[in-house]
Amino acid sequence: MKRVVITGQGTINALGHNVPATLGAMREGRCGIGELDIRDVDRLSIRIGGQVRGYTPEDHFNRQQIALFDRFTQFTLLAAREAIAQSGLSFSGELSDRSGVVLGTSGGGMNTLDENYRSVYEEGKNRVHPFVVPKLMNNAATSHVSMEFNLRGPSFTVATACASSNHAMGHAFQLIRGGAAPVMITGGSESMLCFGGVKAWEGLRVMSKDGCRPFSANRNGMVQGEGAAVFVFEEYEHAKARGADILAEVIGFAMTSDASDIVMPSKQGAARAISGAMRDAGLSPEAVGYINAHGTGTAANDKTECAAVVDVFGAHADRLMISSTKSMHGHLIGGTGAVELLACVMALRDGVIAPTIGYEEPDPECTLDVVPNEAREADVDVVLSNAFAFGGLNAVLALRKV
Amino acid sequence: MSESVKDKVIEIIAEQAVLDVADVSMDSTLEDLGIDSLGLVESIFAIEEAFDIQVPFNANDPSSSEFDISSVASIIDAVEGLVAAQNS
Numbered sequence: 001m002k003r004v005v006i007t008g009q010g011t012i013n014a015l016g017h018n019v020p021a022t023l024g025a026m027r028e029g030r031c032g033i034g035e036l037d038i039r040d041v042d043r044l045s046i047r048i049g050g051q052v053r054g055y056t057p058e059d060h061f062n063r064q065q066i067a068l069f070d071r072f073t074q075f076t077l078l079a080a081r082e083a084i085a086q087s088g089l090s091f092s093g094e095l096s097d098r099s100g101v102v103l104g105t106s107g108g109g110m111n112t113l114d115e116n117y118r119s120v121y122e123e124g125k126n127r128v129h130p131f132v133v134p135k136l137m138n139n140a141a142t143s144h145v146s147m148e149f150n151l152r153g154p155s156f157t158v159a160t161a162c163a164s165s166n167h168a169m170g171h172a173f174q175l176i177r178g179g180a181a182p183v184m185i186t187g188g189s190e191s192m193l194c195f196g197g198v199k200a201w202e203g204l205r206v207m208s209k210d211g212c213r214p215f216s217a218n219r220n221g222m223v224q225g226e227g228a229a230v231f232v233f234e235e236y237e238h239a240k241a242r243g244a245d246i247l248a249e250v251i252g253f254a255m256t257s258d259a260s261d262i263v264m265p266s267k268q269g270a271a272r273a274i275s276g277a278m279r280d281a282g283l284s285p286e287a288v289g290y291i292n293a294h295g296t297g298t299a300a301n302d303k304t305e306c307a308a309v310v311d312v313f314g315a316h317a318d319r320l321m322i323s324s325t326k327s328m329h330g331h332l333i334g335g336t337g338a339v340e341l342l343a344c345v346m347a348l349r350d351g352v353i354a355p356t357i358g359y360e361e362p363d364p365e366c367t368l369d370v371v372p373n374e375a376r377e378a379d380v381d382v383v384l385s386n387a388f389a390f391g392g393l394n395a396v397l398a399l400r401k402v
Numbered sequence: 403m404s405e406s407v408k409d410k411v412i413e414i415i416a417e418q419a420v421l422d423v424a425d426v427s428m429d430s431t432l433e434d435l436g437i438d439s440l441g442l443v444e445s446i447f448a449i450e451e452a453f454d455i456q457v458p459f460n461a462n463d464p465s466s467s468e469f470d471i472s473s474v475a476s477i478i479d480a481v482e483g484l485v486a487a488q489n490s
């Protein structure tokens with residue numbers, strides 16, 4: 001089996017419009033969550049989110065592109081440009097034919113849906129823009145990345161709610177490890193902060209009105225975010241031969257299904273995914289220094305996730321660090337695992353563990369070291385990234401320092 | 403008014419539990435009736451729609467919400483309070 005390394009990363013999210021700004025914010029424990037600035041916000045009872053601010057599409061895309069790119073596609077392309085530029089790769093010939101794109105998203109072009117439903121239902125119009133379908137489809141971002149960078153190999157979009165990005169990156173890892181592709185562009189994107197997107201989540205009654213405080217006893221729910229993160233996964237010998245700067249190695253992946261409930265998480269399903277990723281990577285529990293938690297800030301997730309980690313790691317659970325960066329950038333749903341992988345790479349490469357901010361009160365059911373409120377310097381060799389989706393679909397990645 | 407609130411709430415709970423209205427007693431808990439967390443959120447939505455009220459309820463920690471869901475009787479009391487506040 002081939003080894004898989006990361007040779008580029010890019011992002012735009014509530015913490016920053018690129019990787020350095022985002023990692024800077026994570027180091028400082030800065031919160032990107034604030035008052036939502038969207039149409040009809042006065043009709044929402046949830047009015048906060050991790051919104052991308054100060055973003056002007058015209059700075060990055062021409063008129064024709066803006067007519068065709070939903071916000072989630074725009075975010076994806078910006079993140080992909082940063083990642084591929086860092087990797088130093090350009091795609092032609094056989095490399096182009098064999099390299100592909102696999103990205104995660106849950107809602108796809110939600111803003112496009114929202115705007116066009118308004119147009120036909122609220123405003124009573126009977127004609128919509130000709131590009132509604134190619135703009136809103138979940139695979140639009142994947143296709144536009146493939147077109148902009150001439151990636152002609154295996155390409156598709158994964159939609160597994162909050163685990164979409166982790167499933168996508170896990171697939172990319174497996175494609176390279178199995179020899180099907182030398183390079184995969186992977187990660188995920190989400191842009192659900194529109195009236196309909198937030199209203200739908202409101203209905204479930206699991207959203208916080210005042211902030212995301214994972215693992216803290218006084219947490220009261222999740223907060224949505226938006227944005228994208230994209231990575232260049234590359235076969236190790238290919239990266240080495242061209243002298244690429246290797247950011248980290250991807251060493252394991254596992255996915256499980258709870259097969260039990262459409263919204264309530266399962267400790268067994270989560271634990272099987274965590275231990276499966278470690279088995280896939282050939283790791284002993286003691287090797288793992290940091291876990292980027294799913295950590296949504298709902299009671300159901302946080303308690304289940306902590307219990308699953310204790311089950312898998314035993315006594316070592318009290319020695320490892322586990323933090324939820326959703327406290328800073330919000331829950332990017334289908335894009336969340338990708339933004340969170342940035343924190344994993346930072347832990348391995350820079351020796352900085354991103355904190356769980358908003359931590360105010362210990363919870364007897366979440367007693368792990370959640371790196372409360374302040375980033376910490378620590379030398380870790382192996383990290384995991386958890387994602388546990390609605391529908392009981394779980395995906396965990398394992399990364400190692402190179 | 404009060405009687406109709408009670409009847410309507412019981413009707414909503416019975417429908418959610420797939421039970422006959424007569425099988426929903428005032429001291430039943432939702433758990434007794436087989437209503438899980440999703441069923442609870444759906445019942446609260448139905449109550450809000452039926453009475454045009456906002457129920458203060460967070461599914462993260464139902465027991466600490468201002469809205470007392472410990473029994474059918476407590477739910478009816480809470481809804482009566484919200485309806486009265488709405489009309490006052």
